[in-house]
Amino acid sequence: MNQDELKEAFDQQATGYEERQMKLAPVYEGIYFQLQWVFSGLPDNARILCVGSGVGTEISYLAKRFPNWRFIAVEPSGGMLDICRKRAEQEGFSSRCVFHEGYLDSLSGLEPCDGATCLMVSQFFLDKEDRVSFFQSIAKSLKPGGILVSSDLSEMVGSNEYSTLINLWAKMLHGSNVSSDTVDKIHSAWLKDVAILPPEEIKHLIHRGGFELAVQTYQACLVRAWVARRL
Numbered sequence: 001m002n003q004d005e006l007k008e009a010f011d012q013q014a015t016g017y018e019e020r021q022m023k024l025a026p027v028y029e030g031i032y033f034q035l036q037w038v039f040s041g042l043p044d045n046a047r048i049l050c051v052g053s054g055v056g057t058e059i060s061y062l063a064k065r066f067p068n069w070r071f072i073a074v075e076p077s078g079g080m081l082d083i084c085r086k087r088a089e090q091e092g093f094s095s096r097c098v099f100h101e102g103y104l105d106s107l108s109g110l111e112p113c114d115g116a117t118c119l120m121v122s123q124f125f126l127d128k129e130d131r132v133s134f135f136q137s138i139a140k141s142l143k144p145g146g147i148l149v150s151s152d153l154s155e156m157v158g159s160n161e162y163s164t165l166i167n168l169w170a171k172m173l174h175g176s177n178v179s180s181d182t183v184d185k186i187h188s189a190w191l192k193d194v195a196i197l198p199p200e201e202i203k204h205l206i207h208r209g210g211f212e213l214a215v216q217t218y219q220a221c222l223v224r225a226w227v228a229r230r231l
């Protein structure tokens with residue numbers, strides 16, 4: 001999928017996105033829980049860049065716990081960003097947010113941030129060099145020593161681990177009686193549209209993007225998360 005097709009796909013999924021994600025909530029909740037502790041040493045007036053902020057789940061989580069922090073939501077899908085904006089208004093933190101409909105490279109006048117989140121986003125770069133450039137643009141938006149938390153689907157495709165985990169994923173998404181057809185459909189969609197790489201390779205790509213070697217802090221099924229400081 002190119003960027004326009006991906007944006008269109010997320011526009012179409014925006015309504016009901018959060019409800020669907022709730023099915024897998026326990027898989028992701030550990031990342032949010034860790035976020036608050038990974039970022040806990042940041043200053044009282046920290047600025048957090050949320051790349052691919054989606055409907056605002058991670059911003060909402062952090063905004064409730066750090067009442068003075070400011071957030072820059074970068075999101076190409078207008079549908080997803082609208083829901084993020086409405087949520088920020090309903091939950092009372094919209095005055096602490098900048099909402100940028102677009103990509104990081106079209107965001108002008110950004111002062112360097114203290115931290116960045118990039119949750120389930122870099123996996124959509126099918127080309128590894130594009131993925132490195134993406135991490136580079138995040139690094140440029142951070143202060144030296146600024147902290148990145150990144151998560152993605154990650155495993156060695158074709159391994160025993162991968163087939164066990166993708167079966168588990170299909171069951172968690174669709175219930176216990178999952179046909180092998182359903183697993184095959186998920187698998188083919190991912191092979192086409194998502195770059196699922198082994199963890200060591202993702203760590204290396206983040207490093208090449210201008211960060212210290214990332215540390216994996218989390219894994220639940222096929223989702224892994226890493227923490228890395230900007231060089």
Ligand SMILES: C[S@@+](CC[C@H](N)C(=O)[O-])C[C@H]1O[C@@H](n2cnc3c(N)ncnc32)[C@H](O)[C@@H]1O
Nearest residue numbers: 010051052053054057075076077080119120121
């Ligand atoms: C799977 S969703 C994750 C949303 C949110 N981070 C979360 O964890 O709930 C991926 C999001 O990244 C956005 N996205 C895709 N490519 C992007 C890019 N190059 N830069 C910024 N956001 C992007 C999509 O529009 C989508 O909203």
